[in-house]
Amino acid sequence: MPADRIDIDVSLVRRLVDGQFPQWTALSIEPCDPMGWDNYTYRLGDDMKIRMPSAARYAAQTEKEHRWLPKLAPRLPLPIPAPLVIGEPADRYPWPWSISRWIEGDTATLANIDDLSQFATDLAQFLVALQQIDSTDGPPAGTHNFFRGEPLTVYDAQTKQAIDALGDRIDVDAASAVWEAALKSTWTGPPVWVHGDVSPGNLLVIDGRLSAVIDFGSSGVGDPACDLAIAWTLFAADSREAFRAAMGVDDGTWMRGCGWALWKALITLAGDPVEANGAFDIITGILTHSPLS
Numbered sequence: 001m002p003a004d005r006i007d008i009d010v011s012l013v014r015r016l017v018d019g020q021f022p023q024w025t026a027l028s029i030e031p032c033d034p035m036g037w038d039n040y041t042y043r044l045g046d047d048m049k050i051r052m053p054s055a056a057r058y059a060a061q062t063e064k065e066h067r068w069l070p071k072l073a074p075r076l077p078l079p080i081p082a083p084l085v086i087g088e089p090a091d092r093y094p095w096p097w098s099i100s101r102w103i104e105g106d107t108a109t110l111a112n113i114d115d116l117s118q119f120a121t122d123l124a125q126f127l128v129a130l131q132q133i134d135s136t137d138g139p140p141a142g143t144h145n146f147f148r149g150e151p152l153t154v155y156d157a158q159t160k161q162a163i164d165a166l167g168d169r170i171d172v173d174a175a176s177a178v179w180e181a182a183l184k185s186t187w188t189g190p191p192v193w194v195h196g197d198v199s200p201g202n203l204l205v206i207d208g209r210l211s212a213v214i215d216f217g218s219s220g221v222g223d224p225a226c227d228l229a230i231a232w233t234l235f236a237a238d239s240r241e242a243f244r245a246a247m248g249v250d251d252g253t254w255m256r257g258c259g260w261a262l263w264k265a266l267i268t269l270a271g272d273p274v275e276a277n278g279a280f281d282i283i284t285g286i287l288t289h290s291p292l293s
Contacts (some may be wrong), residue, residue: 003053004055004056004057005054005055006054006055006094008040008052008092010030010031010042011030012091012092012093013029013042013050013052014029015030015090015091016087016090016091016097016290017044017087017099018049018091018216019090019091019101020087020088020090021085021087022075022112023046024044024048024099027044027045027048028043028044028045029042029043029044029050030042030043031043032049034107034201036051036054036215037054038053038054038055038058038061038185038215038217038218039051039052039053039054039058039061039215039217040052040054043102044099044102046102047101047102047191048084048099048100048101048102049081049099049100049101049102049103050097050098050099051095051097051098051099051100052093052095052097053095053097054111056094056095057096057143059096059150060144061144061145061216061217061218062086062095062096062097062098063086063096064139064216064217064219065081065083065098065216065217065219065252066083066086066098068138068139068157068216068219069081069083069216070082070083072130072193072216075129075132075133076126076129076130076133076213077125077126077129077147078122078126078210078211078212078213079103079211079212079213080212080213080214080216081101081103081214081215081216081234081235082101083098083099083100083101084099084100084101085098085099086098087099088154094266103204103212103214104204104206104211104212105204105205105206105211105212106205106206107200107201107202107203107204107205108200108201108203108204108205108210108234109179109200109205110234111175112205112208113205113208113209114207114208114209115208115239116235116236116238117239117242118209118237119205119209119210120235120239120240120242120243120246121215121242121243121245121246121285122209122210123198123203123210123230123233123243123244124243124245124246124247125246126213127195127198127224127227127247128208128246128247128248130192130193130194130195131192131193131194132192133193135190135191135192135193135221138191138193138220138221139219139220139221140191140221140222141191141194141219141220141221141223142220144220145217145219145220146194146219148194148196148197148218148219148220148222148226149191149194149196149220149221149222149223149224149226150222151186151187152182152183152225152256152259152260152263153183153225154262156183158263158267159179159262159263159266159267160176160179160268161270161272162266162269163175163176163179163266164271166266166269166270169269169280170266170269170280170283170287171287172234174287175266175283175287177292178258178262178286178287178290178292179259179262179263181255181259181290181291181292182256182258182259182260182262183259184252184255185251185252185253185255185256186223186252187222187224187225187253187256188221191221191223192220192221192222192224193219193220193221193264194219194220194221194222194223194226194227195213195216195218195219195227196217196218196219196220196226196227197217197218198213198229198230199230199233199234200230200233200234200260201215202214202215219284223253223256224249224253225249225253225254225256225257225259225260226257226260227257227258228243228247228249228253228254228256228260228261229257229258229260229261229264230243230261231243231254231257231258231261231292232258232261232262232282232285232286232289232290233242233261233265233282236285236289240289251256251291254291256293258290258291259287261282261286262283262286262290265279265280265282265283265286266279266283
C-alpha cells in the first residue's frame with residue numbers, strides 16, 4: 001500500500017457510524033467488492049453505501065460530491081449517487097466521509113454488456129447531458145480532481161518520462177507521435193461538466209444495459225476530452241465509432257481524448273507491475289487505432 005494511503009477496517013467504520021449516526025446502528029456494514037482505490041467503500045444495510053477517502057489527496061471529493069451531485073442528478077438520464085450525510089473525522093480516521101444511497105448494478109465488463117455499440121451510445125448520451133448542465137460556479141479542474149478538464153500539457157512531462165522509462169517495451173516513436181498530436185489542440189469552448197473518471201468500474205450494468213454512473217470524485221468543469229478516454233480502454237471498432245458519433249466531438253477533442261487514454265496507460269505500465277499487462281494492451285490498441293492510424 002502506498003505510504004500516503006491509510007488502512008481501515010470494518011470495526012473503525014462501525015464506530016464512526018454508531019458514534020455519529022446512531023439511527024443506523026442496527027444496520028450491517030460489509031466491505032464492497034471491489035473496495036475501491038480513491039475511496040474505500042462499504043455497504044450499509046441494504047440501501048446505503050459508505051465512502052471513506054483513502055488518502056489526503058482524495059479528501060476534498062467528499063464535500064464536492066455532497067454539494068454538486070444533488071444538483072446534477074435531476075438533469076441526467078441515468079442514476080448517479082445520491083449523498084445523504086457527511087461524517088466527521090473521528091477516532092483515528094482524519095477526513096470527512098460520506099453515506100449515500102445504494103445503487104444496484106454490476107460494474108461493466110465486456111462479458112455483461114449485451115450490445116457494446118448500444119452501451120457506447122447510452123454512455124455518450126449521458127456525457128452529453130452532463131456537459132449541457134450549467135457549469136457556473138462549478139469546481140474548476142485542479143488538484144481536487146487530478147486536473148481532469150485541464151489542458152493535456154499538465155501531464156506532458158510525466159508522459160514523456162514514462163515513454164523514456166519504458167524504452168523498448170513500447171513503440172516509442174508511435175507513442176510520442178500520438179502524444180504530440182494530442183497536445184496540438186486546446187479546448188476553446190466554455191468549461192463544461194466532466195465526470196473525470198469514465199471507466200468500467202464506475203459504470204453499472206443491469207440486464208446488459210448501462211444503468212447508472214457512479215464515483216464523481218474526479219468531476220469538475222473544463223475541457224471534456226478527458227471523458228473520451230474510454231473510447232480506447234473499453235470500446236473497439238464499431239462501438240468506438242458509435243461513441244464518437246453520439247458524442248459529436250471535433251477532431252481535436254477526439255485526439256485529446258486519445259491522449260488522456262495514452263497518458264494513463266503509459267504511467268500505469270511504467271509504475272504498476274500489477275496492472276502492467278492491461279496497460280500494455282491498451283497502449284497497443286491506442287497505437288493501432290489512434291486518429292493517426
